[in-house]
Amino acid sequence: MLKGFMWLMIFLVIGNLLQTMLALPVTGSVLGMLLLFVVLIVRRRSSRSMATAASHLIHYFTLLILPSAAGLFxxxxxxxxxxxxxxxxxxxxxxxxxxxxxxxxxxxxxxxxxxxxxxxxx
CATH class of the missing domain: 1.20.5 (Single alpha-helices involved in coiled-coils or other helix-helix interfaces)
Structure with a gap:
C-alpha cells in the first residue's frame, strides 16, 4: 500500500510541477490525475498497491474535500x-x-x- 501511495503522490507532484512550469489554468492535482489515467490506459492495468492505496483514500474522501469547502465562506x-x-x-x-x-x-x-x-x- 505504501508503494501505491508513493506513486499517487509522485503523479501529484509531477502535475503540480507541470502546472507551475507551464503556467497552465488547470490545477496540478487534476494534471496529475490525467497523467495517471494515461499511464493506466497505456499499461492496461493497475498495480495492486496503487489500487489498495486509492481504495483507502476513498474512505477519507470527505475529509480531503472539507478544506476547500471551508474556503467558500x-x-x-x-x-x-x-x-x-x-x-x-x-x-x-x-x-x-x-x-x-x-x-x-x-x-x-x-x-x-x-x-x-x-x-x-x-
Missing part, C-alpha cells in the same frame, strides 16, 4: 455576485460527470463480460 460577495453562473456550472458539471461515469461504467461492464467470455473459452 471567505468568498461571500463573489458568490452572491455570480450565483447564477455558479449554479449553471454546478448543474452542468454534475450532469456531464454523471453521464461520463455512466458511459464509463457501461464500457467497463462490457469489457469485463468479454474478458470473462474469453477466459471461459480457454
Amino acid at each position: 471567505f468568498l461571500g460577495t463573489t458568490l452572491t455576485d455570480n450565483w447564477l453562473r455558479l449554479l449553471i456550472a454546478i448543474v452542468l458539471g454534475t450532469l456531464i460527470s454523471s453521464v461520463v461515469t455512466l458511459l464509463t461504467m457501461q464500457a467497463m461492464v462490457r469489457w469485463q463480460q468479454r474478458r470473462d467470455e474469453t477466459s471461459n473459452r480457454l
Whole structure:
C-alpha cells in the first residue's frame, strides 16, 4: 500500500510541477490525475498497491474535500455576485460527470463480460 501511495503522490507532484512550469489554468492535482489515467490506459492495468492505496483514500474522501469547502465562506460577495453562473456550472458539471461515469461504467461492464467470455473459452 505504501508503494501505491508513493506513486499517487509522485503523479501529484509531477502535475503540480507541470502546472507551475507551464503556467497552465488547470490545477496540478487534476494534471496529475490525467497523467495517471494515461499511464493506466497505456499499461492496461493497475498495480495492486496503487489500487489498495486509492481504495483507502476513498474512505477519507470527505475529509480531503472539507478544506476547500471551508474556503467558500471567505468568498461571500463573489458568490452572491455570480450565483447564477455558479449554479449553471454546478448543474452542468454534475450532469456531464454523471453521464461520463455512466458511459464509463457501461464500457467497463462490457469489457469485463468479454474478458470473462474469453477466459471461459480457454
